[in-house]
Amino acid sequence: MTIRHNWTKEEILEIYNKPLMELLYEAATVHRENHDPNTVQVSTLISIKTGGCSEDCGYCPQAARYHTDIEGNDLMSVNQVKAQALRAKEAGSSRVCMGAAWRNVKDGEEFDSVLEMVRSINKLEMEVCCTLGMITENQAQRLAEAGLYAYNHNLDSSEEYYKEVISTRGFQDRLDTIENVRKTNVTVCSGGIIGMGEQVEDRAGMLVALSTLSPQPESTPINALVPVEGTPLEEQKPVSIWEMVRMVATTRIVMPETQVRLSAGRMQMSREGQAMCFFAGANSIFAGDKLLTTANPDVNEDMEMFQALGLNPQKAFEKKSQSESISAEDSIYQNLGEKPKWSRPGHKIDRNIEAQKVAKIRFENVKKSD
Numbered sequence: 001m002t003i004r005h006n007w008t009k010e011e012i013l014e015i016y017n018k019p020l021m022e023l024l025y026e027a028a029t030v031h032r033e034n035h036d037p038n039t040v041q042v043s044t045l046i047s048i049k050t051g052g053c054s055e056d057c058g059y060c061p062q063a064a065r066y067h068t069d070i071e072g073n074d075l076m077s078v079n080q081v082k083a084q085a086l087r088a089k090e091a092g093s094s095r096v097c098m099g100a101a102w103r104n105v106k107d108g109e110e111f112d113s114v115l116e117m118v119r120s121i122n123k124l125e126m127e128v129c130c131t132l133g134m135i136t137e138n139q140a141q142r143l144a145e146a147g148l149y150a151y152n153h154n155l156d157s158s159e160e161y162y163k164e165v166i167s168t169r170g171f172q173d174r175l176d177t178i179e180n181v182r183k184t185n186v187t188v189c190s191g192g193i194i195g196m197g198e199q200v201e202d203r204a205g206m207l208v209a210l211s212t213l214s215p216q217p218e219s220t221p222i223n224a225l226v227p228v229e230g231t232p233l234e235e236q237k238p239v240s241i242w243e244m245v246r247m248v249a250t251t252r253i254v255m256p257e258t259q260v261r262l263s264a265g266r267m268q269m270s271r272e273g274q275a276m277c278f279f280a281g282a283n284s285i286f287a288g289d290k291l292l293t294t295a296n297p298d299v300n301e302d303m304e305m306f307q308a309l310g311l312n313p314q315k316a317f318e319k320k321s322q323s324e325s326i327s328a329e330d331s332i333y334q335n336l337g338e339k340p341k342w343s344r345p346g347h348k349i350d351r352n353i354e355a356q357k358v359a360k361i362r363f364e365n366v367k368k369s370d
Contacts, residue, residue, distance in 0.1 A: 001033055007211045007254050012204040016250045020242070024280055027249035031281040034256045040306070041095065041219075041259055041284035041314040043129070044088035048117065049075045049100040049110075056352050057156075058165045058232035059196055059225055062101040067359035068230035075100070075110050082120045091299045093287055094316035095127035097152060097189075103169070104134035104342055107335045111139070112328070115146040119325040122147030127316050129189060134173050134342050137180040141333040144184035147325035149317075150219065151181045152189040158205025161198045163347065165233075170343040178213065187218035187320060191261070194247055195225035195239035203247060211254045218319065219284060220258050222247050224265025230359065232351040239265070241273040245280050252281025259284045259319070271305050278309065 015023065031037055051072025053062045061068035085096045098117060105111055114130065121128040130143060131152035143151065156162055159171045174190075181188055190213075192206045210217060224244055227236045244265070251260050261284035262269075262277055269277075287299045306313070316322075326332075 001030070001256050003216060003257060004254070005212050005214045005216070007208055009201065009204045009208050012207050012211075012250060012254060013201065015253055016200060016204060016246055020246070023246065023249050024276075027252045027280045030253050030256050031283070035259075035281075035283055037278075037283075038311055039283065039314045040278065040311050041261070042093045042287045042302070043095040043097055043261070043284065044085075044091075044093040045097045045099060045286050046076075046081060046084050046088075047073075047101075048081055048098045048114070049073065049102065051101055053101040054103050055168045056166060056349070056356075057168075058349065058352055058355075059193060059228075061228040061231055063231070065356045065359060066230050066232070067362040068228055072101075075113060078113060078116045078120055081117045082124075085121045085124055085126060088287075089124060089126055091287065092303060092313050093126070093299075094314060095129060095149070096121050097129035097131060097150075097286075099131045099152075100133070102133040104340070105132050105136075105139050107139070107337050111142075112335070115142060115328065118143060118146040118148050119327070122149075122322070122325045125316060125322070127322075131189075134169070134177045134340075135180055136338050136340050137183050138333055138336050138338060140180045140184050140186065142331065144186045144323070145326040145331045145333055147323050148186050149320070149323070150187040150189045152221070153177045153181070154191050154193070154221065154223075155206055155209055156192045157196060157198055158202040159209065160205060161196070161202040163345070164198075164349060165196055167345055167347050167349050167352065170345050173342050175209075178217075182215075185323060188213075189219040189221065189261075190217040191219075191221035191223065191263070193223040193225050193264070194243060195236055195265075196233055197236055204250075207251060207254055216255050216258055218258060219261055220251055220255060221261040221263040222251060222282070223263040224268065226264050226267075230355070230362075232349070232355040234355075238268055241269060241276070244269070244273070245276050248277045248282045249280035261285065271308070274305065275309055278311065283314075
């Protein structure tokens with residue numbers, strides 16, 4: 001099947017708004033032409049550094065400026081991460097994704113530790129993915145040498161609506177990071193979130209941005225917003241299962257070879273709803289009881305669902321062969337002490353500012369009560 005890189009917003013909207021039965025049929029047909037419909041990738045997400053992020057993403061409870069119940073932690077040790085990866089492998093995961101609440105990667109001891117984590121997990125015969133914020137080309141090359149399989153960097157929404165959610169970094173920074181990853185042998189994982197108050201046109205706009213990348217991302221997470229108290233988007237209504245199914249199906253049609261991942265929001269979906277998403281072209285999930293900071297179905301529940309639906313977990317390295325991990329001593333790419341100037345647009349987002357004010361009041365009240 002020919003991969004198109006020239007989808008327009010109008011074409012994608014036409015697909016998204018088709019009668020549901022027609023949309024499902026088309027998406028399922030495309031899915032079967034490019035994937036085994038009974039195989040689903042199972043990934044585990046580990047928050048290796050939680051909270052304290054300097055960004056103002058309206059959806060994120062890890063932003064330091066908002067008052068949420070998230071307990072922050074410093075960077076985990078290599079041994080701690082390796083132990084969690086082993087448990088994930090025993091539970092059926094073929095991929096581990098490590099997430100750190102950083103704006104961007106900074107050369108130094110912490111990044112060196114992450115590189116060792118990548119080497120350790122790769123040696124477990126598992127695919128390893130990282131989501132660490134913006135990275136330079138040299139940092140991407142260092143991750144590749146360590147054996148990284150994929151790098152996640154979500155576009156979040158359309159370029160137009162992105163400005164309504166985040167003011168501390170620019171949409172172009174996301175594209176530049178993906179371009180830096182593409183200069184290596186590491187695959188790209190990039191998707192977004194629906195349910196942040198955007199219009200359907202913004203969902204189509206995000207898919208335009210993703211589908212026109214060449215090559216298209218090897219995996220695309222579709223997240224349903226999980227509103228968290230204390231964040232600017234805490235009062236957003238959850239998206240319906242029909243919106244999720246339509247988004248998955250449309251993504252499958254415009255990105256036929258991409259693995260479409262059901263990510264955040266599965267706790268609000270029934271098994272029947274998830275089954276419909278699998279039928280529509282989703283072929284990857286995050287397993288485990290937590291996605292960074294939000295609840296997720298227990299892995300045993302997922303395995304029961306797989307058994308009921310006749311689904312099989314995808315084996316590691318089915319889509320791309322495993323890369324060898326090069327030791328730190330033998331690496332070509334070294335710490336350059338880079339200090340890149342990623343953008344800070346700085347425009348005002350009223351609901352983000354209001355959430356900061358509320359956070360300050362709550363913090364002061366907590367101090368008084370102590």
